[in-house]
Amino acid sequence: MHKPRGVLLSGPPGTGKTLIARTISEILNVKPKIVRGPEVFSRFLGESEEKIRSLFADARYDQEKFGENSKLHIIIFDELDSICKRRTQTDASTRDNVQDSITAQLLTELDGLEPINNILIIGTTNMVETIDPALLRPGRIDLVIDVPLPDDDARLHIFDICTKQLLQNGLMESDVDIQTIIQTTNGLTGSHIEKIVRLAIINAMRRDILSRGRLNITEEESEQLRVCNEDFKEALQKVLFAERTEL
Numbered sequence: 001m002h003k004p005r006g007v008l009l010s011g012p013p014g015t016g017k018t019l020i021a022r023t024i025s026e027i028l029n030v031k032p033k034i035v036r037g038p039e040v041f042s043r044f045l046g047e048s049e050e051k052i053r054s055l056f057a058d059a060r061y062d063q064e065k066f067g068e069n070s071k072l073h074i075i076i077f078d079e080l081d082s083i084c085k086r087r088t089q090t091d092a093s094t095r096d097n098v099q100d101s102i103t104a105q106l107l108t109e110l111d112g113l114e115p116i117n118n119i120l121i122i123g124t125t126n127m128v129e130t131i132d133p134a135l136l137r138p139g140r141i142d143l144v145i146d147v148p149l150p151d152d153d154a155r156l157h158i159f160d161i162c163t164k165q166l167l168q169n170g171l172m173e174s175d176v177d178i179q180t181i182i183q184t185t186n187g188l189t190g191s192h193i194e195k196i197v198r199l200a201i202i203n204a205m206r207r208d209i210l211s212r213g214r215l216n217i218t219e220e221e222s223e224q225l226r227v228c229n230e231d232f233k234e235a236l237q238k239v240l241f242a243e244r245t246e247l
């Protein structure tokens with residue numbers, strides 16, 4: 001079976017692609033090199049080929065030195081679509097030269113004369129159709145994994161992860177209507193759920209401070225904080241409202 005040299009995590013914003021890329025690296029016990037799409041142009045300007053080459057240099061060095069026994073290297077290209085845009089006939093004249101040279105260099109590295117077997121490329125994108133298809137051909141970043149919007153079960157699971165510490169510390173009131181939160185967040189992402197929990201905690205803290213009438217709260221008092229259904233309801237409304245006005 002052919003080993004994938006690269007995988008592309010593709011899905012809507014906030015579904016956990018960057019988190020998954022980092023988690024894969026953690027599970028494989030590798031400290032990844034991370035290239036964030038939007039930062040590339042300021043960081044790589046004028047020396048983009050060299051920068052891309054240097055990303056692969058450690059892996060090449062290890063492979064030459066240790067061969068089969070080389071340790072695994074991971075490069076994460078976060079928001080790959082903004083690094084390697086598809087070339088279209090219409091925008092050929094206005095294409096960004098930096099983008100072109102980064103894409104070309106990346107292809108060179110992936111195809112290299114000496115194939116590199118000790119590297120895993122993880123790309124993330126929410127616009128797979130805008131990525132230069134040359135990058136996604138067999139032997140390159142040829143495994144595309146869909147990261148879809150979470151269904152009810154997945155949202156419940158994410159909610160559980162986000163509230164685990166609250167529960168463990170006994171800070172979550174039993175009146176929290178988890179079912180309603182899960183149903184109302186249909187169509188939203190893990191990132192929204194995380195935000196709802198964060199806002200609910202802030203609401204509870206605000207309520208606590210207001211009821212005490214002072215800002216300096218002792219450690220014992222902070223342990224009495226309770227995040228209740230009302231805090232979640234308010235947080236949910238805020239996130240839903242922000243979502244609707246953004247559309």
Ligand SMILES: Nc1ncnc2c1ncn2[C@@H]1O[C@H](COP(=O)(O)OP(=O)(O)OP(=O)(O)O)[C@@H](O)[C@H]1O
Pocket residue numbers: 011012013014015016017018019020124125126158161189190191192194
């Ligand atoms: N499946 C998930 N499980 C647990 N937490 C999640 C999940 N999806 C999203 N989150 C939460 O949302 C945050 C944002 O997710 P992340 O940045 O990975 O999304 P993304 O898919 O990379 O979004 P974008 O396309 O906008 O870059 C995570 O740090 C995490 O707190």
Ligand SMILES: [Mg+2]
Pocket residue numbers: 017018019078079124
């Ligand atoms: Mg991301």
